[in-house]
Amino acid sequence: MKTIANGTDVVVNKITASTLKVKLLEMGIMEGKQLKVLFRAPFGDPIAVDVGGYILSLRKDEAELIEVEQIPSVV
Amino acid sequence: MKIALLGNPNTGKTSVFNLLTGLRQHVGNFPGITVDKKVGKIEFNDEKHELIDFPGTYSFYPRSSDEKVVHEILSDKGNELYPDMVAVVVDASNLERNLLFFSQIYDLQLPIVMILSMTDLTLKNEKQYDVNGLRKLFPEATIVESNARVRTGKARILEAFSHFKKRSSNYFLDDKILAESDIEGQEEEAEMRFRKIIRALKQIESTQEPEVSFTSKLDKILVHPIFGYLIFATILMVVFQFIYAFAAIPMDFIDGAFASLSSWTSSIMPEGIFTDLLTQGIIPGLGGIAIFIPQIALLFFFIAILEETGYLSRVVFIMDRIMRPLGLNGKSVVPLMSSVACAIPGVMAARTISDWKERMITIMVAPLMSCSARIPVYTLLIAIVIPNEIVGGVMNLQGLVLFGLYALGLVSALFVALILKWIIKTKEKGFLMLEMPSYKSPRWGNVGMTVLEKVKIFVWDAGRVILAISVILWALATYGPGNRMDQAEKLAKKQAIKQELSESESSQLVASMRLEKSYIGIMGKSIEPVIEPLGYDWKIGISLITSFAAREVFVGSMATIYAVGDDGAENLPLITKMKQAKRPDGTPIYTLAAGASLMVFFAFAMQCMSTLAVVKRETRSWKWPLIQLGYMGVLAYLGAWITFLILS
Numbered sequence: 001m002k003t004i005a006n007g008t009d010v011v012v013n014k015i016t017a018s019t020l021k022v023k024l025l026e027m028g029i030m031e032g033k034q035l036k037v038l039f040r041a042p043f044g045d046p047i048a049v050d051v052g053g054y055i056l057s058l059r060k061d062e063a064e065l066i067e068v069e070q071i072p073s074v075v
Numbered sequence: 076m077k078i079a080l081l082g083n084p085n086t087g088k089t090s091v092f093n094l095l096t097g098l099r100q101h102v103g104n105f106p107g108i109t110v111d112k113k114v115g116k117i118e119f120n121d122e123k124h125e126l127i128d129f130p131g132t133y134s135f136y137p138r139s140s141d142e143k144v145v146h147e148i149l150s151d152k153g154n155e156l157y158p159d160m161v162a163v164v165v166d167a168s169n170l171e172r173n174l175l176f177f178s179q180i181y182d183l184q185l186p187i188v189m190i191l192s193m194t195d196l197t198l199k200n201e202k203q204y205d206v207n208g209l210r211k212l213f214p215e216a217t218i219v220e221s222n223a224r225v226r227t228g229k230a231r232i233l234e235a236f237s238h239f240k241k242r243s244s245n246y247f248l249d250d251k252i253l254a255e256s257d258i259e260g261q262e263e264e265a266e267m268r269f270r271k272i273i274r275a276l277k278q279i280e281s282t283q284e285p286e287v288s289f290t291s292k293l294d295k296i297l298v299h300p301i302f303g304y305l306i307f308a309t310i311l312m313v314v315f316q317f318i319y320a321f322a323a324i325p326m327d328f329i330d331g332a333f334a335s336l337s338s339w340t341s342s343i344m345p346e347g348i349f350t351d352l353l354t355q356g357i358i359p360g361l362g363g364i365a366i367f368i369p370q371i372a373l374l375f376f377f378i379a380i381l382e383e384t385g386y387l388s389r390v391v392f393i394m395d396r397i398m399r400p401l402g403l404n405g406k407s408v409v410p411l412m413s414s415v416a417c418a419i420p421g422v423m424a425a426r427t428i429s430d431w432k433e434r435m436i437t438i439m440v441a442p443l444m445s446c447s448a449r450i451p452v453y454t455l456l457i458a459i460v461i462p463n464e465i466v467g468g469v470m471n472l473q474g475l476v477l478f479g480l481y482a483l484g485l486v487s488a489l490f491v492a493l494i495l496k497w498i499i500k501t502k503e504k505g506f507l508m509l510e511m512p513s514y515k516s517p518r519w520g521n522v523g524m525t526v527l528e529k530v531k532i533f534v535w536d537a538g539r540v541i542l543a544i545s546v547i548l549w550a551l552a553t554y555g556p557g558n559r560m561d562q563a564e565k566l567a568k569k570q571a572i573k574q575e576l577s578e579s580e581s582s583q584l585v586a587s588m589r590l591e592k593s594y595i596g597i598m599g600k601s602i603e604p605v606i607e608p609l610g611y612d613w614k615i616g617i618s619l620i621t622s623f624a625a626r627e628v629f630v631g632s633m634a635t636i637y638a639v640g641d642d643g644a645e646n647l648p649l650i651t652k653m654k655q656a657k658r659p660d661g662t663p664i665y666t667l668a669a670g671a672s673l674m675v676f677f678a679f680a681m682q683c684m685s686t687l688a689v690v691k692r693e694t695r696s697w698k699w700p701l702i703q704l705g706y707m708g709v710l711a712y713l714g715a716w717i718t719f720l721i722l723s
Contacts, residue, residue, distance in 0.1 A: 020256055020506055022518040025265040025507055027135040038291065042300035043372050043396045046507060052168045055290070055511040059399075062506060 002047065002063040004037045011035070018065055027056055029066060034048035076124045076158065078117075078236065081145065081180060082164030083130035083173050085512040087192040089548050091164050091501035093524050094229050102130075102528055105144045105156075106694075109232040110426075111532070115442040119237040127156060133172070135179035136261050139429040149183060160239055162232070167191045167220070170280060174272045175265065181213055186239040187492040189218040190232060190670040207278035215563045216243045226520070247271070272709045280304055290385075290513040297386065302395045304324070310386075311412055314377045318370060318416050318446070325369040332364030346358040351553065352546070360545035361624065364538040367419055367500035368687060372411050372526050374420040379525040381409075388509055401489055402496025405507070411437065413487065414444035415481075418686045419537070422693055423529060429714060437695060439703055442686050443679065448626040452677050453480055455630050458650050460670030476674075487710070497521060500677035533689065540688035548624050551594040563588040579673065580638075587638035595620055609676065609712070610669030610719045612658065619682075626682045669723035 012033045015021050028051045029035070036050040038058075041054055045051040082088040092100070096607025105112045113128040129145050137143040146154045161179050163174040181187055189209070210218055217235040221228025248267060253467045296302050341354040366467040387409065395405030403411075406428045414421030421441040452512035457473050464472045554560070567588040571581035590596050601616030607618055614636045622629035630649070635657070639648040656664045681687065681704045 003142060004614060018507075019258070020382045021137070022262045023138050023271070023506065023508060025262055025508075026136075026138070028175075028269070030266055031271055032639065038700060039294060039298060041298055041393050041396060042303065046392060046509075048294070048298075048392065052169075052171050054172065055513075057388070057509045057511055058393075059395070059507045062508060 001035075001037070001049075001066040001068045004068060004070070006037055008037050008040050008070075009034060009071040010011070010037065011013045011071055012066055014067040016065040016067065020062060020065060024062070024065065028052055029056075035066075035068065058066050076123075078124060078126050079156075079158035079161045080126055080128045080164070081161055081176075082131055082190075082394065083166065083209055084618065085131055085510055086131070086164045086166040086173065088128070088131055089521055091162075091192060091232070091517060092126065092188055093520055094221075094226055095232060096126055102532060107146075110141045110144060111528075113528075114262050117236075119233045124236070125178055126162075127158065127250070131211065132176065132267070137293070138478055141429055149180075160188070160236070162188045162190055164190045164192050167194045169193075171269070171272055171276055174276075175268050177213075178268050180219060181216060181247050184242045186242060187213075187216045188232070188235045188239060189213065189216050190228075190235075191218065191220045192222065194220050196220050198557060203281045207277050208275070214273050215242055215320040218562065227474075228648050232317065243710065244638070248375035253472075253684075268595065273547055280655070293514055295390070298387045298393050303389075307390055307393070310381075314374075315378070318373050322369040322373055322416075326366055326487065329362060329365045329368070333365065334633045342470070352516050352549075355553065356546040356549035359549070360542045362617065363391065363545055363685070364534060364541050366418065367533065368530055370417045371420045371423075372530055374424075375418060375526050376522060378420075378424055379451060379522040380517045383515065385514045385523060388511045391507075391509060392511065401492045402433065402436050402499075403492055404428055404430060404437075404505070405509075407433065407437040410441055411444055414441040414446060415443040416464070417446050417448070418442040418531065419689045422528070422686065422689050423532070424692065430505045432499050433505060435499060435694070435714040436492050436495045436697065437691055438699065438708075439495055440488040442681060442703065442707065443484050443488040443491060444681065445627075445678065446683075447482045449480075449677055451627045451630050452622075453477055453674060455633075455650065455653075456670050456674050459653050459665050459669050467569075480674060480678055487679065491710075532692070537685060537688035541685050544684045545624055548621065552590060552596075552621065553591040553593060553600070555589075555597065557594045560589050563592040583635075583638040585633050589618065590632075590635055590720045602654070608674050608719070610664075610666070610723065611713045614656075614663055615673065619676075622682050624684055629677070655714070666723065668719050671722055675713040675718045676711045678711075681707040 001010065011059060012029060012031050012032060012035065015024055015029065021042050024030075033052070038048040038050050040047050041057075046057045047060065048055050048057050049057075049063075080088060080092055082676060088092070090115065092115060093118050099117075100113055100115035103112045112131045114127045115128070115268045117124050117126050129148075130141055132138075132145050134142075135146055135149070137146045148154045149161075150672050151157060160179055161183070167663040177189060184434055191206070191209075202213065206218060210216075217238065217240055219228065219231045219235045221232055230315075248271070297306060337354045340358065341350055342349040342351070378387070381390070385577050390408060391405035393405075394662070395409045398405055398407055407425070410421045410425040410428075412421075413424050418441050421444070422438050425434050425441065428437060437564055453499045454477075457476055461473050461476050466472050466475065567585045568581065570576075571584050576584065596617055600613040602616045602620075603613045605613075609620075614633070617636060618629045618632040621632040633653065634649050637649060639651040639652055653665050654663075658664055686703060687700040690703060691697055695698070
């Protein structure tokens with residue numbers, strides 16, 4: 001997810017196994033969940049993500065654990 | 076009955092606690108961790124009950140050391156804090172994530188009350204929910220709506236407490252019992268809970284995503300790569316201006332009030348050791364505690380406002396990347412910046428850092444930032460050894476040196492942080508995963524409670540240590556071995572008569588000669604060989620020992636030793652005396668090298684017992700303050716020595 005552009009809607013495909021996975025789950029990020037990449041801090045890190053109505057800031061190496069797929073925008 | 080107040084962070088849990096208990100709350104410790112335990116008294120069914128505020132957590136399973144307390148106490152029925160009932164605050168505008176924690180607690184089979192908060196926000200966000208749907212989902216929970224931020228719902232919550240439902244083994248997750256000890260089990264459990272919650276919420280919640288909210292518009296500016304930092308810098312400037320402008324008035328008042336209290340007490344009490352202890356040891360010691368209150372109160376007033384509005388998390392967001400290579404965290408910025416006013420609130424503000432290692436590093440380096448107590452020492456020494464000249468056409472040399480000392484504090488703090496990053500080992504992997512709450516206007520009640528709580532913690536917990544050390548320092552300065560001090564006094568009085576000194580001059584001479592023969596005087600003389608390589612004599616030695624109480628005491632001690640009146644701001648007689656001071660061989664003591672060396676010493680040395688007392692309070696052990704005292708002492712000695720060698 002760390003390479004996804006700001007303002008993109010994505011859906012979570014998979015979360016890489018890691019000690020942080022359970023924390024990500026508890027913050028509401030699980031497979032199939034829709035997220036929106038909102039904005040980034042200067043230097044591109046951390047990243048602010050909309051998780052079902054609240055804003056979560058993730059460091060780049062935390063975002064890296066989340067595999068996402070872009071949702072094609074509805075025209 | 077004991078009632079535990081639980082909930083996710085940023086749900087308005089603090090507002091609910093303050094709403095229910097008002098001023099009837101007190102702060103204590105949870106065993107083993109650094110989080111404060113707030114206990115408040117509430118009344119219902121004509122009986123008194125205890126409401127215990129637990130730290131905000133996202134899950135029953137702890138992910139940081141401060142979250143452990145929830146799991147520890149709630150999974151141990153024998154624990155003395157094990158509650159008879161739990162109240163969980165749930166953010167109605169973010170049900171999905173909040174219900175994960177609620178469902179975990181629900182399955183503990185304790186009588187449970189759900190307090191739905193932020194119900195006003197759900198109206199604004201056009202996100203509606205159906206309370207009866209929630210009641211069906213958790214049939215054994217009592218559910219109440221409250222908007223604690225606007226102080227409504229107290230009666231409803233107490234009503235819910237008094238009519239709590241008994242549990243009859245209704246689980247949210249069927250036959251899935253809590254306390255999975257392995258991570259995989261916890262992952263699986265979280266996913267199962269979320270699946271059930273999401274399915275249920277489809278019936279309960281209508282999701283109409285708002286257009287562009289107030290929050291995201293503001294965030295375009297506040298985390299902007301240029302404006303974001305500019306705005307943060309401006310806010311800091313304003314805060315410090317306020318602190319310097321407004322803290323000085325009550326501080327002068329406290330100073331004066333304790334001085335008059337002390338002289339009034341000595342005038343009505345019979346002469347003797349007990350009176351001296353009271354008027355010269357205990358009362359000034361209490362004054363030394365009270366003098367910090369204005370700065371602590373003002374700093375936490377501003378920090379609480381920034382936190383309440385949600386802006387603080389944006390500061391963390393834009394500073395995290397910059398601080399991380401140093402072993403620090405975006406959350407270290409506020410403690411370090413506060414330390415420029417005073418390290419005490421700075422160390423106390425480090426509590427928001429959940430990562431243990433990053434928090435320890437922040438606490439350890441905070442006192443290196445140049446605090447306001449160093450200013451009197453710096454200005455005195457600069458006036459003595461730095462010429463008042465203009466260099467490079469526009470820069471005042473004295474101002475430049477003062478700026479250099481501030482820069483030295485900042486650079487050394489960051490450098491030491493970098494070293495500590497390699498030394499301190501930790502098992503936990505640091506993470507940020509910070510919730511950025513939406514912008515709200517601050518609740519003044521909460522701001523006031525925060526200020527009150529921080530002042531109380533400082534006065535009760537750190538104050539005891541400060542009072543003890545100041546009494547010890549007073550005793551060391553007032554007493555000496557045998558009758559040498561009395562002889563010194565007689566000698567001084569004889570000299571005064573011979574030199575035809577005025578009454579005040581003669582009492583200054585007496586004070587000076589008595590101090591020289593006191594235990595502190597002896598200590599100052601006996602450390603002379605150690606501090607001689609730094610360019611200091613025994614007079615400076617004495618002042619170094621006395622100023623362990625607080626840095627600014629250095630100026631007053633020097634005034635006593637040089638037998639001049641401490642006339643406050645200008646110190647002209649002292650500056651003149653110190654400029655004229657000579658060694659036995661006739662060379663001046665306060666050369667550029669010695670003066671600069673002394674300034675560097677004060678930039679680094681942990682000359683503040685109050686900070687040490689607070690570090691002890693915040694880390695719950697003497698280990699960290701002693702390490703801090705040690706490393707800063709070594710840094711000060713080496714820094715001062717090198718400065719002296721280079722300049723002489």
